Amino acid sequence: MVNAFDFIEVKVPAKPEYIGVVRLSISGIASRMGFNYEDIEDLKVAVSEAITNGVEHAYKSDEDGELTIGCGVYEDRLEIMVADHGGSFNLEAVKEEIGPYQQEDNVEELREGGFGLFLIDALMDKVEIKSEHGVIVLMTKYLHENEVGRDGDQVSTSQ
Amino acid sequence: MVNAFDFIEVKVPAKPEYIGVVRLSISGIASRMGFNYEDIEDLKVAVSEAITNGVEHAYKSDEDGELTIGCGVYEDRLEIMVADHGGSFNLEAVKEEIGPYQQEDNVEELREGGFGLFLIDALMDKVEIKSEHGVIVLMTKYLHENEVGRDGDQVSTSQ
Protein backbone atom coordinates (compact mmCIF):
# COMPACT_ATOMS: atom_id res chain seq x y z
CA MET A 1 0.00 0.00 0.00
CA VAL A 2 2.76 2.40 -0.96
CA ASN A 3 0.62 4.48 -3.28
CA ALA A 4 -1.47 7.28 -1.91
CA PHE A 5 -4.64 5.68 -3.20
CA ASP A 6 -5.69 2.20 -4.27
CA PHE A 7 -9.18 1.50 -5.48
CA ILE A 8 -11.03 -1.81 -5.08
CA GLU A 9 -14.46 -2.36 -6.53
CA VAL A 10 -16.91 -5.15 -5.81
CA LYS A 11 -20.26 -5.69 -7.52
CA VAL A 12 -22.78 -8.15 -6.14
CA PRO A 13 -26.42 -8.98 -6.74
CA ALA A 14 -28.67 -7.22 -4.20
CA LYS A 15 -29.40 -10.44 -2.30
CA PRO A 16 -28.91 -11.28 1.38
CA GLU A 17 -26.55 -14.19 0.62
CA TYR A 18 -23.85 -11.81 -0.56
CA ILE A 19 -23.81 -9.52 2.49
CA GLY A 20 -21.43 -11.88 4.30
CA VAL A 21 -19.19 -12.20 1.25
CA VAL A 22 -18.69 -8.43 1.04
CA ARG A 23 -18.18 -8.26 4.80
CA LEU A 24 -15.36 -10.78 4.44
CA SER A 25 -13.72 -8.81 1.61
CA ILE A 26 -13.87 -5.59 3.61
CA SER A 27 -12.41 -7.22 6.68
CA GLY A 28 -9.58 -8.55 4.49
CA ILE A 29 -8.80 -5.09 3.14
CA ALA A 30 -8.99 -3.50 6.58
CA SER A 31 -6.79 -6.10 8.18
CA ARG A 32 -4.20 -5.74 5.42
CA MET A 33 -4.23 -1.98 6.06
CA GLY A 34 -3.43 -2.58 9.71
CA PHE A 35 -6.74 -1.64 11.33
CA ASN A 36 -7.12 -3.13 14.78
CA TYR A 37 -9.67 -5.76 15.75
CA GLU A 38 -12.23 -3.30 17.13
CA ASP A 39 -12.15 -1.02 14.12
CA ILE A 40 -12.45 -3.99 11.76
CA GLU A 41 -15.55 -5.11 13.63
CA ASP A 42 -17.01 -1.61 13.33
CA LEU A 43 -16.27 -1.54 9.60
CA LYS A 44 -17.93 -4.92 9.13
CA VAL A 45 -21.12 -3.76 10.83
CA ALA A 46 -21.27 -0.40 9.03
CA VAL A 47 -20.74 -1.94 5.59
CA SER A 48 -23.24 -4.69 6.26
CA GLU A 49 -25.83 -2.12 7.31
CA ALA A 50 -25.38 -0.17 4.09
CA ILE A 51 -25.57 -3.33 1.98
CA THR A 52 -28.56 -4.66 3.90
CA ASN A 53 -30.37 -1.41 3.11
CA GLY A 54 -29.50 -1.83 -0.55
CA VAL A 55 -30.82 -5.38 -0.44
CA GLU A 56 -33.98 -4.55 1.49
CA HIS A 57 -35.05 -1.11 0.36
CA ALA A 58 -33.50 -0.24 -2.99
CA TYR A 59 -35.23 -2.57 -5.41
CA LYS A 60 -38.74 -3.89 -5.88
CA SER A 61 -38.99 -7.55 -5.04
CA ASP A 62 -39.21 -8.58 -8.70
CA GLU A 63 -36.24 -6.45 -9.75
CA ASP A 64 -32.77 -7.96 -10.22
CA GLY A 65 -30.77 -5.24 -8.56
CA GLU A 66 -27.05 -4.85 -8.17
CA LEU A 67 -24.93 -3.18 -5.50
CA THR A 68 -21.57 -1.58 -6.08
CA ILE A 69 -19.06 -1.34 -3.26
CA GLY A 70 -16.04 0.87 -3.83
CA CYS A 71 -13.08 1.01 -1.43
CA GLY A 72 -10.53 3.78 -1.47
CA VAL A 73 -7.41 2.67 0.37
CA TYR A 74 -5.43 5.67 1.58
CA GLU A 75 -2.43 5.73 3.82
CA ASP A 76 -4.44 7.16 6.71
CA ARG A 77 -7.99 5.96 6.02
CA LEU A 78 -10.38 3.60 4.31
CA GLU A 79 -13.23 5.14 2.33
CA ILE A 80 -16.10 2.83 1.48
CA MET A 81 -18.88 3.65 -0.92
CA VAL A 82 -22.02 1.51 -1.17
CA ALA A 83 -24.27 2.41 -4.09
CA ASP A 84 -27.48 1.05 -5.56
CA HIS A 85 -29.50 2.06 -8.58
CA GLY A 86 -32.86 1.64 -6.91
CA GLY A 87 -35.36 4.20 -5.71
CA SER A 88 -34.24 7.20 -3.67
CA PHE A 89 -35.69 8.12 -0.30
CA ASN A 90 -36.35 11.25 1.71
CA LEU A 91 -33.37 11.41 4.02
CA GLU A 92 -34.76 14.28 6.12
CA ALA A 93 -37.98 12.40 6.80
CA VAL A 94 -36.06 9.23 7.63
CA LYS A 95 -33.73 11.08 9.99
CA GLU A 96 -36.63 11.86 12.30
CA GLU A 97 -37.40 8.19 12.70
CA ILE A 98 -33.98 6.72 13.31
CA GLY A 99 -31.66 6.88 16.28
CA PRO A 100 -31.25 4.99 19.55
CA TYR A 101 -34.05 3.74 21.74
CA GLN A 102 -35.27 6.43 24.14
CA GLN A 103 -36.05 5.68 27.78
CA GLU A 104 -39.56 7.07 27.36
CA ASP A 105 -40.41 4.73 24.53
CA ASN A 106 -42.95 2.11 25.43
CA VAL A 107 -41.58 -1.40 24.83
CA GLU A 108 -44.83 -2.46 23.19
CA GLU A 109 -44.46 0.28 20.61
CA LEU A 110 -40.75 -0.12 20.11
CA ARG A 111 -39.81 -0.11 16.47
CA GLU A 112 -37.93 -3.13 15.20
CA GLY A 113 -35.94 -1.33 12.51
CA GLY A 114 -34.38 2.02 11.97
CA PHE A 115 -31.04 1.27 13.62
CA GLY A 116 -29.06 0.77 10.43
CA LEU A 117 -28.26 4.33 9.39
CA PHE A 118 -27.82 5.28 13.04
CA LEU A 119 -25.20 2.55 13.55
CA ILE A 120 -23.33 3.52 10.38
CA ASP A 121 -23.11 7.03 11.74
CA ALA A 122 -22.01 5.87 15.18
CA LEU A 123 -19.35 3.42 13.98
CA MET A 124 -17.69 5.38 11.19
CA ASP A 125 -15.70 8.60 11.45
CA LYS A 126 -17.43 10.37 8.57
CA VAL A 127 -20.61 9.51 6.69
CA GLU A 128 -22.28 11.11 3.68
CA ILE A 129 -25.51 9.90 2.14
CA LYS A 130 -26.76 10.94 -1.26
CA SER A 131 -30.13 9.89 -2.53
CA GLU A 132 -30.89 10.94 -6.07
CA HIS A 133 -30.75 8.17 -8.62
CA GLY A 134 -30.45 5.38 -6.14
CA VAL A 135 -28.68 5.76 -2.83
CA ILE A 136 -24.97 6.25 -2.22
CA VAL A 137 -23.53 5.87 1.26
CA LEU A 138 -19.97 7.12 1.55
CA MET A 139 -18.23 6.30 4.81
CA THR A 140 -14.73 6.89 6.10
CA LYS A 141 -12.76 5.28 8.88
CA TYR A 142 -9.37 6.64 9.87
CA LEU A 143 -6.40 4.47 10.62
CA HIS A 144 -4.97 5.84 13.81
CA GLU A 145 -1.25 6.06 13.63
CA ASN A 146 -0.66 4.00 16.71
CA GLU A 147 -2.69 1.15 15.22
CA VAL A 148 -0.49 0.36 12.27
CA GLY A 149 1.29 -2.91 12.78
CA ARG A 150 -0.42 -3.47 16.08
CA ASP A 151 -1.40 -6.87 17.19
CA GLY A 152 -5.02 -7.59 16.28
CA ASP A 153 -6.11 -8.51 19.76
CA GLN A 154 -4.71 -5.61 21.70
CA VAL A 155 -7.16 -3.15 23.14
CA SER A 156 -7.57 -0.01 21.11
CA THR A 157 -7.03 3.28 22.82
CA SER A 158 -8.20 5.26 19.86
CA GLN A 159 -11.87 5.83 20.47
CA MET B 1 -28.82 -18.63 -4.85
CA VAL B 2 -32.19 -19.44 -6.36
CA ASN B 3 -31.43 -17.91 -9.71
CA ALA B 4 -29.65 -19.90 -12.34
CA PHE B 5 -26.85 -17.39 -12.48
CA ASP B 6 -25.49 -14.68 -10.19
CA PHE B 7 -22.53 -12.58 -11.20
CA ILE B 8 -20.02 -11.06 -8.78
CA GLU B 9 -17.22 -8.84 -9.98
CA VAL B 10 -14.14 -7.70 -8.09
CA LYS B 11 -11.53 -5.26 -9.36
CA VAL B 12 -8.23 -4.84 -7.56
CA PRO B 13 -4.90 -3.17 -8.26
CA ALA B 14 -2.37 -5.70 -9.61
CA LYS B 15 -0.40 -5.76 -6.35
CA PRO B 16 0.55 -8.68 -4.12
CA GLU B 17 -1.24 -7.22 -1.09
CA TYR B 18 -4.64 -7.82 -2.69
CA ILE B 19 -4.15 -11.51 -3.55
CA GLY B 20 -5.23 -12.52 -0.05
CA VAL B 21 -8.22 -10.19 -0.14
CA VAL B 22 -9.56 -11.81 -3.33
CA ARG B 23 -8.83 -15.26 -1.93
CA LEU B 24 -11.00 -14.41 1.07
CA SER B 25 -13.85 -13.18 -1.14
CA ILE B 26 -13.74 -16.34 -3.27
CA SER B 27 -13.72 -18.57 -0.22
CA GLY B 28 -16.77 -16.67 1.07
CA ILE B 29 -18.66 -17.21 -2.18
CA ALA B 30 -17.67 -20.88 -2.36
CA SER B 31 -18.61 -21.55 1.23
CA ARG B 32 -21.99 -19.87 0.75
CA MET B 33 -22.54 -22.10 -2.29
CA GLY B 34 -21.96 -25.17 -0.15
CA PHE B 35 -18.56 -26.30 -1.47
CA ASN B 36 -16.76 -28.58 0.96
CA TYR B 37 -13.55 -27.70 2.74
CA GLU B 38 -11.23 -29.45 0.28
CA ASP B 39 -12.80 -27.88 -2.79
CA ILE B 40 -12.68 -24.44 -1.18
CA GLU B 41 -8.96 -24.89 -0.54
CA ASP B 42 -8.46 -25.90 -4.19
CA LEU B 43 -10.39 -22.85 -5.37
CA LYS B 44 -8.31 -20.58 -3.16
CA VAL B 45 -5.06 -21.90 -4.59
CA ALA B 46 -6.23 -21.80 -8.23
CA VAL B 47 -7.53 -18.25 -7.98
CA SER B 48 -4.43 -17.07 -6.15
CA GLU B 49 -2.23 -18.59 -8.88
CA ALA B 50 -4.15 -16.74 -11.60
CA ILE B 51 -4.01 -13.46 -9.68
CA THR B 52 -0.34 -13.92 -8.82
CA ASN B 53 0.38 -14.30 -12.54
CA GLY B 54 -1.53 -11.11 -13.23
CA VAL B 55 0.47 -9.34 -10.53
CA GLU B 56 3.85 -10.73 -11.60
CA HIS B 57 3.72 -11.07 -15.37
CA ALA B 58 1.00 -8.86 -16.82
CA TYR B 59 2.30 -5.37 -16.27
CA LYS B 60 5.63 -3.63 -16.47
CA SER B 61 6.91 -2.66 -13.06
CA ASP B 62 6.12 1.01 -13.60
CA GLU B 63 2.60 0.35 -14.83
CA ASP B 64 -0.43 0.73 -12.55
CA GLY B 65 -2.30 -2.35 -13.64
CA GLU B 66 -5.67 -3.66 -12.59
CA LEU B 67 -7.08 -7.17 -12.36
CA THR B 68 -10.72 -8.08 -12.84
CA ILE B 69 -12.13 -11.16 -11.19
CA GLY B 70 -15.58 -12.29 -12.32
CA CYS B 71 -17.52 -15.07 -10.58
CA GLY B 72 -20.47 -16.80 -12.16
CA VAL B 73 -22.47 -18.57 -9.47
CA TYR B 74 -24.53 -21.37 -10.99
CA GLU B 75 -26.57 -23.99 -9.22
CA ASP B 76 -24.06 -26.73 -10.05
CA ARG B 77 -20.78 -24.84 -10.46
CA LEU B 78 -18.65 -21.78 -9.83
CA GLU B 79 -17.00 -20.15 -12.84
CA ILE B 80 -14.16 -17.77 -12.09
CA MET B 81 -12.56 -15.48 -14.60
CA VAL B 82 -9.31 -13.65 -13.86
CA ALA B 83 -8.41 -11.03 -16.47
CA ASP B 84 -5.65 -8.49 -16.87
CA HIS B 85 -5.02 -5.86 -19.54
CA GLY B 86 -1.30 -6.43 -19.69
CA GLY B 87 0.86 -8.10 -22.31
CA SER B 88 -0.12 -11.43 -23.80
CA PHE B 89 2.13 -14.49 -23.85
CA ASN B 90 2.73 -17.51 -26.05
CA LEU B 91 0.73 -20.23 -24.34
CA GLU B 92 2.07 -23.03 -26.52
CA ALA B 93 5.65 -22.12 -25.74
CA VAL B 94 4.86 -21.81 -22.04
CA LYS B 95 3.11 -25.19 -21.97
CA GLU B 96 6.36 -26.94 -22.76
CA GLU B 97 7.99 -25.47 -19.70
CA ILE B 98 5.37 -26.04 -17.06
CA GLY B 99 4.18 -29.18 -15.32
CA PRO B 100 5.29 -31.27 -12.37
CA TYR B 101 8.85 -32.01 -11.40
CA GLN B 102 10.21 -35.05 -13.27
CA GLN B 103 12.27 -37.71 -11.51
CA GLU B 104 15.06 -37.26 -14.06
CA ASP B 105 15.40 -33.56 -13.36
CA ASN B 106 18.57 -32.62 -11.61
CA VAL B 107 17.89 -30.82 -8.33
CA GLU B 108 20.56 -28.24 -9.08
CA GLU B 109 18.78 -27.31 -12.27
CA LEU B 110 15.29 -27.47 -10.88
CA ARG B 111 13.23 -24.52 -11.93
CA GLU B 112 11.72 -22.46 -9.14
CA GLY B 113 8.60 -21.35 -10.99
CA GLY B 114 6.25 -22.69 -13.60
CA PHE B 115 3.93 -24.52 -11.23
CA GLY B 116 1.15 -21.91 -11.32
CA LEU B 117 -0.69 -22.79 -14.53
CA PHE B 118 -0.09 -26.45 -13.86
CA LEU B 119 -1.75 -26.24 -10.44
CA ILE B 120 -4.72 -24.31 -11.81
CA ASP B 121 -5.21 -27.12 -14.30
CA ALA B 122 -4.84 -29.82 -11.66
CA LEU B 123 -7.15 -28.23 -9.09
CA MET B 124 -10.03 -27.03 -11.26
CA ASP B 125 -12.44 -29.13 -13.31
CA LYS B 126 -12.18 -27.05 -16.47
CA VAL B 127 -9.70 -24.35 -17.48
CA GLU B 128 -9.50 -22.11 -20.53
CA ILE B 129 -6.78 -19.55 -21.11
CA LYS B 130 -6.98 -16.79 -23.68
CA SER B 131 -4.08 -14.52 -24.33
CA GLU B 132 -4.80 -11.74 -26.80
CA HIS B 133 -5.17 -8.30 -25.30
CA GLY B 134 -4.04 -9.29 -21.86
CA VAL B 135 -4.64 -12.70 -20.39
CA ILE B 136 -7.95 -14.23 -19.35
CA VAL B 137 -8.05 -17.39 -17.27
CA LEU B 138 -11.50 -18.96 -17.08
CA MET B 139 -11.83 -21.79 -14.59
CA THR B 140 -14.76 -23.90 -13.46
CA LYS B 141 -15.31 -26.02 -10.39
CA TYR B 142 -18.39 -28.21 -10.09
CA LEU B 143 -20.40 -28.51 -6.94
CA HIS B 144 -20.97 -32.19 -6.47
CA GLU B 145 -24.52 -32.91 -5.50
CA ASN B 146 -23.61 -34.77 -2.36
CA GLU B 147 -21.65 -31.77 -1.14
CA VAL B 148 -24.49 -29.30 -0.82
CA GLY B 149 -25.28 -28.60 2.79
CA ARG B 150 -22.50 -30.85 3.94
CA ASP B 151 -20.50 -30.09 6.96
CA GLY B 152 -17.29 -28.29 6.09
CA ASP B 153 -15.01 -30.69 7.87
CA GLN B 154 -16.31 -33.93 6.54
CA VAL B 155 -14.16 -35.80 4.11
CA SER B 156 -15.06 -35.33 0.49
CA THR B 157 -15.71 -38.42 -1.58
CA SER B 158 -15.90 -36.50 -4.76
CA GLN B 159 -12.39 -36.57 -6.07
Next chain:
Amino acid sequence: MNLSIDVTKPEEKHSVMTLDGEVDAFTAPKLKQELLPLTETEGALVEVDLGAVNYMDSTGLGIFISALKSTKEHGSDMKLVHMHERVYRLFKITGLTEIMDINTSVRGGM
Protein backbone atom coordinates in the same frame (compact mmCIF):
# COMPACT_ATOMS: atom_id res chain seq x y z
CA MET C 1 -21.00 -16.43 7.60
CA ASN C 2 -23.66 -18.93 8.65
CA LEU C 3 -25.63 -19.37 11.83
CA SER C 4 -26.41 -22.63 13.52
CA ILE C 5 -29.29 -22.73 15.97
CA ASP C 6 -29.74 -25.35 18.62
CA VAL C 7 -32.63 -25.46 21.11
CA THR C 8 -32.82 -27.58 24.26
CA LYS C 9 -35.47 -27.65 26.99
CA PRO C 10 -33.87 -28.39 30.35
CA GLU C 11 -37.31 -27.89 31.98
CA GLU C 12 -40.80 -27.61 30.60
CA LYS C 13 -41.00 -23.83 30.60
CA HIS C 14 -37.29 -23.20 30.22
CA SER C 15 -35.70 -23.25 26.79
CA VAL C 16 -32.07 -22.60 25.95
CA MET C 17 -31.26 -21.50 22.42
CA THR C 18 -27.58 -21.76 21.55
CA LEU C 19 -26.42 -19.77 18.54
CA ASP C 20 -23.15 -20.26 16.71
CA GLY C 21 -22.04 -17.99 13.88
CA GLU C 22 -23.16 -14.66 12.46
CA VAL C 23 -26.51 -12.91 12.69
CA ASP C 24 -27.17 -10.78 9.63
CA ALA C 25 -29.95 -10.26 7.10
CA PHE C 26 -29.18 -13.64 5.55
CA THR C 27 -29.37 -15.69 8.74
CA ALA C 28 -31.92 -13.58 10.66
CA PRO C 29 -35.15 -14.97 9.14
CA LYS C 30 -34.33 -18.47 10.39
CA LEU C 31 -33.49 -17.10 13.84
CA LYS C 32 -36.75 -15.17 14.04
CA GLN C 33 -38.73 -18.20 12.99
CA GLU C 34 -37.17 -20.35 15.73
CA LEU C 35 -37.05 -17.76 18.50
CA LEU C 36 -40.49 -16.16 18.43
CA PRO C 37 -42.54 -19.32 19.11
CA LEU C 38 -40.46 -20.00 22.25
CA THR C 39 -41.61 -16.69 23.74
CA GLU C 40 -45.30 -17.35 23.17
CA THR C 41 -46.00 -19.48 26.25
CA GLU C 42 -47.05 -17.71 29.46
CA GLY C 43 -44.40 -18.07 32.15
CA ALA C 44 -41.76 -19.36 29.72
CA LEU C 45 -38.12 -18.47 30.22
CA VAL C 46 -36.09 -18.24 27.03
CA GLU C 47 -32.33 -18.12 27.44
CA VAL C 48 -30.36 -17.25 24.32
CA ASP C 49 -26.69 -18.20 24.54
CA LEU C 50 -24.67 -15.87 22.31
CA GLY C 51 -21.25 -17.09 23.40
CA ALA C 52 -20.39 -18.26 19.88
CA VAL C 53 -21.90 -15.30 18.02
CA ASN C 54 -18.98 -13.27 16.77
CA TYR C 55 -20.99 -11.00 14.50
CA MET C 56 -24.36 -9.28 14.74
CA ASP C 57 -25.81 -6.20 13.09
CA SER C 58 -29.07 -4.25 13.28
CA THR C 59 -31.01 -7.10 11.69
CA GLY C 60 -30.20 -9.11 14.84
CA LEU C 61 -31.19 -6.22 17.11
CA GLY C 62 -34.53 -6.13 15.33
CA ILE C 63 -35.14 -9.82 15.98
CA PHE C 64 -34.41 -9.49 19.70
CA ILE C 65 -36.65 -6.43 19.91
CA SER C 66 -39.54 -8.34 18.39
CA ALA C 67 -38.86 -11.27 20.71
CA LEU C 68 -38.88 -8.87 23.67
CA LYS C 69 -42.20 -7.43 22.53
CA SER C 70 -43.55 -10.94 22.26
CA THR C 71 -42.48 -11.75 25.85
CA LYS C 72 -44.36 -8.68 27.12
CA GLU C 73 -47.40 -9.71 25.17
CA HIS C 74 -47.39 -13.34 26.33
CA GLY C 75 -46.05 -12.93 29.87
CA SER C 76 -42.79 -14.76 29.26
CA ASP C 77 -39.14 -13.82 29.85
CA MET C 78 -36.00 -13.66 27.72
CA LYS C 79 -32.35 -13.51 28.78
CA LEU C 80 -29.40 -12.98 26.46
CA VAL C 81 -26.32 -14.61 27.95
CA HIS C 82 -22.57 -14.80 27.19
CA MET C 83 -22.81 -11.93 24.74
CA HIS C 84 -19.48 -10.86 23.22
CA GLU C 85 -18.28 -7.42 24.15
CA ARG C 86 -18.40 -6.20 20.54
CA VAL C 87 -21.99 -7.34 20.10
CA TYR C 88 -22.92 -5.86 23.49
CA ARG C 89 -21.57 -2.57 22.25
CA LEU C 90 -24.27 -2.41 19.56
CA PHE C 91 -27.01 -2.99 22.15
CA LYS C 92 -25.42 -0.29 24.27
CA ILE C 93 -25.11 2.32 21.50
CA THR C 94 -28.72 1.79 20.47
CA GLY C 95 -29.97 2.06 24.06
CA LEU C 96 -31.28 -1.50 24.13
CA THR C 97 -29.24 -2.52 27.18
CA GLU C 98 -31.74 -0.44 29.17
CA ILE C 99 -34.64 -2.70 28.36
CA MET C 100 -33.13 -6.13 27.83
CA ASP C 101 -31.73 -8.64 30.27
CA ILE C 102 -28.21 -9.14 28.95
CA ASN C 103 -25.20 -10.82 30.43
CA THR C 104 -21.84 -10.65 28.69
CA SER C 105 -19.08 -13.22 28.77
CA VAL C 106 -16.30 -10.79 29.49
CA ARG C 107 -18.26 -7.69 30.45
CA GLY C 108 -15.96 -4.73 30.86
CA GLY C 109 -13.01 -6.83 29.77
CA MET C 110 -12.10 -7.74 26.21
Next chain:
Amino acid sequence: MNLSIDVTKPEEKHSVMTLDGEVDAFTAPKLKQELLPLTETEGALVEVDLGAVNYMDSTGLGIFISALKSTKEHGSDMKLVHMHERVYRLFKITGLTEIMDINTSVRGGM
Protein backbone atom coordinates in the same frame (compact mmCIF):
# COMPACT_ATOMS: atom_id res chain seq x y z
CA MET D 1 -3.54 -13.44 5.28
CA ASN D 2 -0.26 -12.69 6.95
CA LEU D 3 2.71 -14.82 7.83
CA SER D 4 4.68 -14.68 11.00
CA ILE D 5 8.17 -16.14 11.04
CA ASP D 6 10.03 -17.18 14.13
CA VAL D 7 13.53 -18.67 14.20
CA THR D 8 15.20 -20.43 17.11
CA LYS D 9 18.56 -22.19 17.30
CA PRO D 10 18.40 -25.15 19.70
CA GLU D 11 21.99 -26.01 18.74
CA GLU D 12 24.65 -24.21 16.80
CA LYS D 13 24.03 -25.88 13.47
CA HIS D 14 20.38 -26.63 14.01
CA SER D 15 17.77 -23.96 13.33
CA VAL D 16 14.01 -24.28 13.68
CA MET D 17 11.86 -21.88 11.69
CA THR D 18 8.23 -21.80 12.82
CA LEU D 19 5.75 -20.31 10.39
CA ASP D 20 2.25 -19.18 11.22
CA GLY D 21 -0.19 -17.98 8.58
CA GLU D 22 -0.34 -17.99 4.81
CA VAL D 23 2.45 -18.27 2.26
CA ASP D 24 1.56 -16.43 -0.95
CA ALA D 25 3.18 -13.90 -3.25
CA PHE D 26 2.69 -11.19 -0.63
CA THR D 27 4.35 -12.99 2.26
CA ALA D 28 6.89 -15.08 0.28
CA PRO D 29 9.63 -12.47 -0.14
CA LYS D 30 10.02 -12.15 3.61
CA LEU D 31 10.12 -15.93 3.98
CA LYS D 32 12.78 -16.28 1.30
CA GLN D 33 14.90 -13.61 2.88
CA GLU D 34 14.84 -15.34 6.27
CA LEU D 35 15.09 -18.92 5.07
CA LEU D 36 17.89 -18.86 2.52
CA PRO D 37 20.67 -17.62 4.82
CA LEU D 38 19.95 -20.47 7.25
CA THR D 39 20.80 -23.01 4.54
CA GLU D 40 24.13 -21.44 3.69
CA THR D 41 26.26 -23.02 6.43
CA GLU D 42 27.91 -26.37 5.71
CA GLY D 43 26.45 -29.12 7.89
CA ALA D 44 23.51 -27.00 9.01
CA LEU D 45 20.13 -28.59 9.65
CA VAL D 46 17.15 -26.34 8.94
CA GLU D 47 13.81 -27.54 10.23
CA VAL D 48 10.76 -25.63 9.00
CA ASP D 49 7.66 -26.17 11.12
CA LEU D 50 4.56 -25.68 8.96
CA GLY D 51 2.04 -26.82 11.55
CA ALA D 52 0.35 -23.42 11.57
CA VAL D 53 0.48 -22.80 7.82
CA ASN D 54 -3.06 -23.23 6.56
CA TYR D 55 -2.45 -21.87 3.08
CA MET D 56 0.37 -22.13 0.57
CA ASP D 57 0.50 -21.77 -3.20
CA SER D 58 3.16 -22.14 -5.91
CA THR D 59 5.02 -19.08 -4.65
CA GLY D 60 5.74 -21.07 -1.50
CA LEU D 61 6.79 -24.14 -3.49
CA GLY D 62 9.26 -21.94 -5.36
CA ILE D 63 10.82 -20.72 -2.11
CA PHE D 64 11.32 -24.24 -0.79
CA ILE D 65 12.81 -25.34 -4.11
CA SER D 66 15.33 -22.55 -3.98
CA ALA D 67 16.11 -23.38 -0.35
CA LEU D 68 16.60 -27.03 -1.37
CA LYS D 69 18.98 -25.99 -4.12
CA SER D 70 20.86 -23.89 -1.64
CA THR D 71 21.24 -26.88 0.74
CA LYS D 72 22.74 -28.95 -2.09
CA GLU D 73 25.09 -26.15 -2.91
CA HIS D 74 26.24 -25.55 0.65
CA GLY D 75 26.12 -29.09 2.05
CA SER D 76 23.30 -28.43 4.52
CA ASP D 77 19.95 -30.13 5.13
CA MET D 78 16.32 -29.01 5.26
CA LYS D 79 13.28 -30.77 6.71
CA LEU D 80 9.69 -29.60 6.41
CA VAL D 81 7.69 -30.80 9.39
CA HIS D 82 4.03 -30.87 10.52
CA MET D 83 2.82 -29.98 7.06
CA HIS D 84 -0.96 -29.83 6.68
CA GLU D 85 -2.49 -32.45 4.43
CA ARG D 86 -3.80 -29.81 2.01
CA VAL D 87 -0.43 -28.17 1.65
CA TYR D 88 1.23 -31.57 1.30
CA ARG D 89 -1.12 -32.26 -1.58
CA LEU D 90 0.44 -29.43 -3.59
CA PHE D 91 3.94 -30.84 -3.05
CA LYS D 92 2.61 -34.24 -4.10
CA ILE D 93 0.85 -33.04 -7.28
CA THR D 94 3.94 -31.17 -8.40
CA GLY D 95 6.21 -34.15 -7.73
CA LEU D 96 8.20 -32.33 -5.05
CA THR D 97 7.54 -34.96 -2.37
CA GLU D 98 10.06 -37.09 -4.27
CA ILE D 99 12.94 -34.77 -3.57
CA MET D 100 12.12 -33.07 -0.28
CA ASP D 101 12.17 -34.36 3.26
CA ILE D 102 8.60 -33.74 4.38
CA ASN D 103 6.68 -34.91 7.39
CA THR D 104 2.96 -34.17 7.69
CA SER D 105 1.01 -33.64 10.86
CA VAL D 106 -1.85 -35.92 9.94
CA ARG D 107 -0.36 -37.73 6.98
CA GLY D 108 -2.92 -39.97 5.35
CA GLY D 109 -5.62 -38.68 7.66
CA MET D 110 -7.73 -35.51 7.30
